[in-house]
Amino acid sequence: MENKPYRSLNEYYREIFGRKTAKISLDGGFTCPNRDGTCGTRGCLFCSSGGSGDFAENAALSITEQIERGKTQTAEKWKDPAYIAYFQAFTNTYAPVAELRQKYEEALACPGVEGISIATRADCLPEDVLDLLAELNKKTKLWVELGLQTADEASAIRIRRGYPLSVFEQAVYALAERNISVVVHVILGLPGETRETVLNTIDCVNRLPVQGIKLQLLHVLSDSDLAEIYDAGNYTPLTKEEYIALVGDCIAHLREDIVIHRLTGDGDKNTLLAPLWSLRKRDVLNSLHKYLKENQIRQGIKYKSF
Ligand code: SF4
Numbered sequence: 001m002e003n004k005p006y007r008s009l010n011e012y013y014r015e016i017f018g019r020k021t022a023k024i025s026l027d028g029g030f031t032c033p034n035r036d037g038t039c040g041t042r043g044c045l046f047c048s049s050g051g052s053g054d055f056a057e058n059a060a061l062s063i064t065e066q067i068e069r070g071k072t073q074t075a076e077k078w079k080d081p082a083y084i085a086y087f088q089a090f091t092n093t094y095a096p097v098a099e100l101r102q103k104y105e106e107a108l109a110c111p112g113v114e115g116i117s118i119a120t121r122a123d124c125l126p127e128d129v130l131d132l133l134a135e136l137n138k139k140t141k142l143w144v145e146l147g148l149q150t151a152d153e154a155s156a157i158r159i160r161r162g163y164p165l166s167v168f169e170q171a172v173y174a175l176a177e178r179n180i181s182v183v184v185h186v187i188l189g190l191p192g193e194t195r196e197t198v199l200n201t202i203d204c205v206n207r208l209p210v211q212g213i214k215l216q217l218l219h220v221l222s223d224s225d226l227a228e229i230y231d232a233g234n235y236t237p238l239t240k241e242e243y244i245a246l247v248g249d250c251i252a253h254l255r256e257d258i259v260i261h262r263l264t265g266d267g268d269k270n271t272l273l274a275p276l277w278s279l280r281k282r283d284v285l286n287s288l289h290k291y292l293k294e295n296q297i298r299q300g301i302k303y304k305s306f
Contacts (some may be wrong), residue, residue: 005292005298006251012212012259016141017082017114027089028103033124035090039162044149046159046187046231048221048264048271056089063106071112084115084141097128104132108140115141117183122146122171123163134178142210143173143184151204152197155190169208176209180226183212183261188246189238190218191229198246204274206255207306214262215250217243218271227273237275239240240284246292249302251292256300263288 004011034040057066067085074081083106093100105114116136123200125144126134136142148168150156156165175182180260184205188198205213220230220237229235238246247263252261264284278284291297 004289005125006254007257009259009261017143017189019082020078020186021067021084021115022074022078022081022235023084023117024067024074025086025088026063026066026070026107026184027056027151028063028087028092028095029059030087030090030092032091033094033121034134034160034162039123040160042160042225044159044161045191046218046221046224048268049223057064059089063123064110067110067113068103070143071237071302079215081112082114083110083112084117084143085110085113086119087118091121091124091127092118093133094124097132101132102130104136108136110210115143115144119145119147119185122148122165122168125171125174129177130174133180135174136178137178141181143181143183143192144254145185145214146171147214148201148205149185149187150190150197151201152191155193158191159187163266172208172210179213179253182209183259184208184216185216185262186250187213187216187218188250193225193236195246195249197247202250202253203306204302206248206303210258212259215260215264216262217249217265217274217278218277219265219267219276219278222271222273230273238251239275240277240287243275243278244284248297249287251299252302253296253304254299255292257302258299276291277293 006073010060021119032043035043057069058108104116107116133142133144146168149159149164153165172182186201218236220226226235269279
């Protein structure tokens with residue numbers, strides 16, 4: 001674990017690609033079963049109109065054009081990084097396999113793209129999609145990012161995730177059987193959740209064959225249904241201090257080999273209603289690192305094996 005008290009994404013990417021690595025967020029023009037009426041129309045409680053892809057490139061552009069734009073922006077910061085094509089917006093395995101294949105292969109054909117990361121829902125991985133992912137996994141470095149958000153069934157119903165925990169677990173095992181790396185998205189600060197609920201979610205992740213986790217702060221975005229609950233005074237976002245202490249707890253309980261892909265949330269400042277402190281990302285990370293040091297927290301120090 002380099003000089004950070006947790007398994008960081010930078011260190012992990014350097015092990016794989018040998019240099020700085022940039023993820024280019026794409027909008028492949030997909031929708032989501034929780035939006036199109038298959039299992040809901042209003043989406044998850046916190047989901048924005050951009051389908052959790054508020055920083056993704058413009059869906060009106062081709063995948064190649066989106067990647068070229070992403071590369072131009074990155075070139076201002078880093079020289080010759082490795083690129084990962086990140087299918088971020090909405091549900092990126094929710095289309096016929098022929099369409100998925102075309103979009104993924106277009107991304108991989110772009111010069112400099114050395115890996116692909118696909119964000120999706122656990123209930124959108126039918127057998128033919130799994131076969132396609134297994135095929136891709138043999139050609140490139142592939143990550144599948146699954147939005148668990150919480151392992152608590154009541155909380156999952158409250159946020160309208162749309163499937164039970166068992167579906168998530170089955171998806172993880174189906175991907176693991178194919179040697180596909182899984183990154184789990186967990187949200188901290190969900191309505192009604194306590195420290196105990198969150199640590200139960202971390203324990204659930206620890207038990208599964210996953211390689212990465214994103215810890216994300218719940219954002220209240222103006223174009224989400226959560227905004228109505230917040231405006232009515234029925235949801236109180238975490239304070240910065242509460243969030244940092246909770247992340248510290250998660251890191252302490254997390255299995256040591258799991259790579260932490262994210263420790264904050266990335267809210268769109270144009271639509272973020274709360275918590276506004278999260279916009280100062282550098283400050284949040286600095287405060288977190290200070291907190292970890294002061295409290296001698298390292299990843300896995302409170303991990304319980306099962
Ligand atoms: S699964 Fe993702 S894209 Fe679909 S409604 Fe939920 S957060 Fe939005």
